[in-house]
Amino acid sequence: MPDTARETDAFRHLQEEWTRQILRGTRAMELILNPAEPKVGQTPRVEVYRKGKARLCRYQSSRKHPVPVLMVPNLGISRPYIFDLQPGASFIEYMTREGFDFYLLDWGVFGEEDNGLTVDDCVTRILPRVVRKVLESSGAEALSLLGYCMGGPLSACFVALHPEVPVRALVNMAGPIDFAHAGLFRLWLDKRFFNVDRMVDTLGAVPAEMVKAGFKLLKPTMDVTTALNLWWNLWNDRYVEGFKALNKWANEYVPFPGEFFRQWVKEFYQENRLVRKELRLGGRLVDLGQIRCPVLVVGAQEDYIAPAPCVRAVLDHVGSQDTRYEELPGGHISLIAGRSAALHCWPRVAGWLAPRSG
Amino acid sequence: MAEKEPTQEMFELWRKSLEEGTQAWLKTITQTPPADVTQFWRPILEQGMEFWAKGMGQVGAPDPAQQWKRFMDLWLEAWSKALGQAMATEGFARALGRYMDQWLTAQGPWRKAAEQSSEAALKALGLPGRAQVAAMAEQLTALEERVDRLDDRLDELKQLLERLARSPADRAAVPRRTTSRKRS
Known part of the structure; x- marks a missing residue:
């Protein structure tokens, strides 16, 4: 490149950067002076069932596909509005636009009175009723289950224990x-190093602050990276809007019920009972081989909470003939929310479910 | 290539000073067993720096802001990788577990005392304590569960009645106990 052209190019970059710096400063002042809460979860919904803290919400669609979808997210940790973050950036909005009658189970924010809740209760007491309410409310003869994160194994256990329930398809997303x-949680929660009984007996529940600390520790540089990326993109209004919503969610942790945490850590993380066929829920042995419906598994390449091999493993144990595995770019959250999710994950899930929802 | 040299030179200088600093630091702590530090951090830092050096060598954009962002991204990535490797060791897991144990040991009596004093204060004011509110909420949950069970039973009965009304063949399938009870 000739020297003059290089200088002109450098000057143009400098000019652009200067304009962006001014915009960054303005937006930063706006953010500080007007820290308005972003609106989240705006897709219209109706509450169809409530049990304890759990709520079942229906998001109606044109019902192009007669089989409704029930989404079972993680329990505790975070709020489920990540699936309906903002108009145009919402998995639920996308699915309803695609013609799926969508139901979301919100496990709720647990208090001291819920400390006795267990994995057994969720799989054998709450999920069966929720599924029945979905079928009643939609008038459909079958439904599809979509488990995300911890909702993945919970849904899989439910389907395995209830072969009589008309489940048309099962999707395990980062479960x-x-x-x-x-990954790291497996090591940190190993029984040689972590005494879950002591923690639950002392604290009763796992406080939200502790849940937050645990997740932040998984990726200690995350907050600095987020702040740096915010500063870099502060001139971009769309980025800032999305950031505000995602940041609200990312900092809103919820506590874990004590007994649920005890069972989850002991039987799943420490003893790996689910794949060893040693897990008993409601007095019955959970055999993933009883899952005979079509199964889609979606793992994320950079998921450090539920690494792809840990998620994919369900396919080695189910009794289904129609199975599919997708490993998509991104992490545990960007698999389901954000631009990458809209590009990679949502169309694949909807595309796989559509022919199985007739 | 000539315009990359100052950056490369600066990076080399920084690496040298960091290495010397680490060496000096290690010397000062040789009194206490430095096994963990040398075992975990030394190879990690070197790996991080190599990665960084590679990235710096690839910087070719004339935009200084872009260069700075790229530099920061690489720096954070190197640290993230280094920390990730350190945290994936049994040593770290053991230390974390030990820290948790100590924290819980400190928390236990403190929480108990705080709970007792707040319960006493609320009682003095004639207000229900946390334990009482939680117990009440538990009772409500139990009641809700019983209502749900009744609801389930009603649903079962409703389905049975519907089946009976629909087909006489189903009537035969009704357990005899139900009909004999009606008669008596």
């Missing part, structure tokens, strides 16, 4: 199944 591959 850990084989805990031998569960």
